[in-house]
Amino acid sequence: MGKVIGILSLKGGVGKTSTVTSLGHALSKFDKKVLLVDGNLSAPNLGIHLNVLEPEITLSSVLKGEAHPREAISQLENFDIIPSSLYNRSLINPLKLRDKLSSLKRSYDVILLDSPPSINEETIGVINASDEIFIITTPDYSSISTALKTARNLKQRGAPLTGLIVNKSYKRNFEIPLNHIEETIDVPIMAVLPHDVNVLKAQSRFKTPLEYKPNSEISDEINRLAAVLLGEKSKPLKLKSLFKKIKPKKQDINRTIFYESTFKQ
Ligand SMILES: Nc1ncnc2c1ncn2[C@@H]1O[C@H](COP(=O)(O)OP(=O)(O)OP(=O)(O)O)[C@@H](O)[C@H]1O
Numbered sequence: 001m002g003k004v005i006g007i008l009s010l011k012g013g014v015g016k017t018s019t020v021t022s023l024g025h026a027l028s029k030f031d032k033k034v035l036l037v038d039g040n041l042s043a044p045n046l047g048i049h050l051n052v053l054e055p056e057i058t059l060s061s062v063l064k065g066e067a068h069p070r071e072a073i074s075q076l077e078n079f080d081i082i083p084s085s086l087y088n089r090s091l092i093n094p095l096k097l098r099d100k101l102s103s104l105k106r107s108y109d110v111i112l113l114d115s116p117p118s119i120n121e122e123t124i125g126v127i128n129a130s131d132e133i134f135i136i137t138t139p140d141y142s143s144i145s146t147a148l149k150t151a152r153n154l155k156q157r158g159a160p161l162t163g164l165i166v167n168k169s170y171k172r173n174f175e176i177p178l179n180h181i182e183e184t185i186d187v188p189i190m191a192v193l194p195h196d197v198n199v200l201k202a203q204s205r206f207k208t209p210l211e212y213k214p215n216s217e218i219s220d221e222i223n224r225l226a227a228v229l230l231g232e233k234s235k236p237l238k239l240k241s242l243f244k245k246i247k248p249k250k251q252d253i254n255r256t257i258f259y260e261s262t263f264k265q
C-alpha cells in the first residue's frame with residue numbers, strides 16, 4: 001500500500017510544485033512507482049512544469065465524477081501524473097480527493113500531492129488525503145510567518161505533519177538561521193535546498209534538476225530526502241557517525257532521527 005505525501009505552503013512561489021516534481025523524480029529512481037497529483041485546482045501548474053499542457057482528462061473531471069482516477073493518469077518517463085484543468089469553470093468538491101486516490105494507493109509506492117497557496121477546500125482536500133505532510137518555506141520572515149500559520153493549522157487538525165523543507169537558501173547571513181526556523185515553527189527541517197538557477201533552466205526545458213544537473217547540490221539533497229522517506233539504508237548517516245562529524249547538518253540529524261524512528265522499530 002503506497003503512502004500519500006502532501007506538499008504544502010500557504011505562501012505562493014516558495015517551490016511546492018518544483019519540489020513535487022524533483023522529489024517525485026528522486027523517489028522514482030529508487031525503483032518505486034510514483035504518481036504526482038495536482039491538488040492546486042484553482043491555479044494548476046504541475047502539468048505545465050512537465051509539459052503535459054492540454055490533458056483530455058484531469059483531476060477536475062475525476063472530482064466531478066465524470067472519469068475514473070486511472071483515466072486521468074498521464075505516464076511520463078520516470079513517473080505518472082494526474083494534472084488539473086486550467087479551464088475548469090464548474091463546481092467541484094476537492095474534499096473527495098482522499099476517496100478518489102484510495103483505489104490508486106495499491107498501484108503506487110508514493111503519491112505526491114501539490115497544493116494551492118491558500119487555506120481553502122482544495123488545501124483541506126490535500127491535507128485529508130495525506131499520510132505525511134511537508135511544509136515548504138524560504139528562509140525569510142514573511143515565508144516563515146506563513147509556515148508557522150500553516151503548521152499551527154495542521155497541528156490543530158491533528159494532521160500528519162512530518163517536516164519542513166527550506167527552499168531557495170543562499171546560505172548567507174542575511175537569512176534566518178535554520179535553528180531559529182526550526183524553533184519557531186517547532187517542526188524538524190528535513191531538507192535544505194539551495195537557491196539554484198539550474199532549477200529555472202531545467203524547468204524551461206520541462207526537466208527536473210535531477211535530469212538537468214544530477215550532480216548538483218540540490219539534486220543530492222533531494223535524493224537524500226527521497227532515500228529517507230523510503231527507508232533506504234544507504235543514504236542516512238548512522239547515528240554513531242553523526243557524532244564523529246565535526247558539525248553535522250541539522251537536516252542530516254533530523255533525517256537520521258526520522259529513519260531510526262520510522263524504519264527501525
Ligand atoms: N531551489 C530553487 N532555486 C531557484 N529557483 C527556484 C527554486 N525552487 C523553485 N524555484 C523557482 O521559483 C518559482 C516558483 O516555484 P514553484 O512554482 O515551484 O512554487 P509554488 O510554491 O508551487 O508556487 P504557487 O504557490 O504559485 O503554486 C519558479 O520559477 C521556480 O523555478
Ligand SMILES: [Mg+2]
Binds near residue numbers: 016
Ligand atoms: Mg505551484
